[in-house]
Each structure stands twice: as C-alpha cells, then as structure tokens.
Amino acid sequence: MTSERDDTTNRADLTVHRHGRVSRRSVLVGGLGAAVIGGLAACSDQEPTKVEPRKLETRAADDELPSETSPPQIAGGPPLVTGSFVSAKMGGRETRWAVARPAGVTGRLPVVVVLHALNTNEKSIFSSKLEMQNVLQRYVDAGNAPFALAAADAARNYFHPRADGTDGGAMILDEFLPMLASNSELNLSTERIGLFGWSMGGYGALRLGALLGAPRVAAIAVSSPALWADPRNFPPRAFDSYDDYQANSLFGQQAAFAKIPLLISIGSSDQFFTYTRQWAAGLHPPAAFGTSAGGHTNRYWRSVLPEQVEFLGRNLAR
Known part of the structure; x- marks a missing residue:
C-alpha cells in the first residue's frame, strides 16, 4: 500500500448531522461555493468535446497503490470465512470472497458489502x-445491533462494465449478493444492505x-x-474512453442519493478532495461530509x- 504520512495538522472539532451523528473529528463541508462540474453529455445540449488520445495519457494523480496480494488474517479477531465462485461477469475467472461475522453473535444478520481499492x-x-472486522467487533461488544461484512475480489475493474467484457459491479449485484443470500452457513440477509x-x-x-x-x-x-470531474482527464484504469466516462461518471447522478443516508470521509490533503467536494455540493439533502488532516493513506x-461502522450499523438497524 502507499506510504503513510504523518498527519499533524490541527483542525477544529465540529459535529455534523444528516441521517445521524458524525464524530467530533469531522468537519461538515456545507454550503459549498464550488459548483458541480457541468458540461457532461447527459446533462447538456452542447455537442460533447472530442478527446484527443494524447490527453488520455497525461493524468492527474489517482489511487494507483502498490499491490497487496494476500494480507494475513488478524489473530484474535472475528473469524474470517472465505470461498470463491466462478464469475461470468468477471470473464469466467475464479473470484474470491471473504465474510466476517462478529464473534458471539448467532442468527441471521444484515450485511455491509465492502468494495475494495485498486x-x-x-x-x-x-x-x-485496516482491521474493519475488529472495529465492528468493538461496536457490537458495546451493545449495538450486529451486522456482517462481506467483500469480493473485483481486481482492477472499477466496478463498471469494461471494454474487456468484465463488470465488477454486475458481479457484486448479480452474483455475489445472491450467493450471500443462498449460503445457509453464512446466514445473511441481503434484502436491505449497507455499502462501504x-x-x-x-x-x-x-x-x-x-x-x-x-x-x-x-x-x-x-x-x-x-x-x-473532468471528462478530459482520467486514468485509463478507471474508464476506457470518453464515452465510458460519460456512461459511468457519477457527476450529474446526485439525485439518486436523495433518500439514501450517505457519509463521505476524505482527508484534506487527499488528491480526490476537490473533486469529491464538488460532487458532494450537488447532493440534496447534503451528505454528512467529514474531513480532517490526512491523505490517501491507510x-x-x-x-x-x-x-463509518457506527453510521452503517445505526442505519441498518432502523
């Protein structure tokens, strides 16, 4: 993974609200002056600007991180159940998955589906x-309603249809979620899920x-x-072409989140901070937007x- 920075900048502690509490670390970015980037073909009457191939080779910094092939399970944490299935949506490859249920809990549990980084x-x-399963265990041990965590390996797909025929998003929705629901040993409910x-x-x-x-x-x-936010500046690992960007960018899609409780956390020195803030400015009602000193680091x-675990658990329990 990328090297960690020593985040020492002091920031004011504030509390923000939307569908519930965000910790005192967070700073609400509300009433943003920056407008959401416009000009996307789906939202404009103008002809889309032609993108020259050479521009697609010069990219802004993105989330390219060193590979982490097989991180060890944490000793003493909630047990990790693993398996695999052959995914038609991922080109027929063997696709691994992992599920963590909090220890000491029986019965059918709701699940948060975890989507991993590049x-x-x-x-x-x-x-x-990261140890999200241990954070979950402490949350449950404190008397809160339990839930499970489930993740599947989407490789470098970026969770949308790609030119090579793979689609990590469809793998999650059409294959992984049904598998979780049908596996009696996991005993998970997928009728109403959380996403992380x-x-x-x-x-x-x-x-x-x-x-x-x-x-x-x-x-x-x-x-x-x-x-x-810029359809002329994105890495090819994220989108295959200008048309692919237009079809799968989230800019212009903010209305889809009007009824979904949403918590966005991002470090103030993260390379995605500006674009994320611009995107969040188009959400109505606004999301809980938490930021503090930090970068694109573990x-x-x-x-x-x-x-984040508290936010997900509280809304799943409703």
Missing part, C-alpha cells in the same frame, strides 16, 4: 492495516448504491472515493472506520 483485494479490509468502499471501492459503492437505490440500500459510507482510512 490493487487490493477481498481480504484487504480485514488486514492489519474506499478509493476505487468508494466510487464503486456510490455507483452501486445509485443503481440499487432506497430502500434496498440502508446507508453508504465511503472513504476517499475515486472521482474525476492511516487516514483506519482513523475514520469507527464513525
């Missing part, structure tokens, strides 16, 4: 760098949330979502997991 995998959220993702997976969680909508989606929490992502 160059990570289905186990990365459970690794020693970071970086590439943050974009993916937002995209799938928009497709499913409320009330199927109880809540979405994302960290540092990989969003690009240190920041881990620091905000407790409030």
